[in-house]
Amino acid sequence: MKIKVLGSGCSKCKKLYAEIQRITEKSYPESSVEYITDISEILSYKILSTPGIVIDEKVTSSGTVPSEKEIIEILEQHKN
Secondary structure, three states: OEEEEEOOOOHHHHHHHHHHHHHHHHHOOOOEEEEEOOHHHHHHOOOOOOOEEEEOOEEEEEOOOOOHHHHHHHHHHHOO
16 A cells, blocks of 8 residues: 655644654555645646545545545555
């Protein structure tokens, strides 16, 4: 699973990135997590606000920091 956290570098975006890294290291070690701050790349996903979560090139969340439970639910829905 390839996960991207889209964000401008704000505290919410950094928090989401850290939380996803923590969860994936523990429960999804086969996945990769990348933090995207390039505005043109973020805009290519057509989200209106950050932070955003993209899993295997599909936007799964934007504009909010999901709870740990919600992040796990999102990851479970997209694992292979």
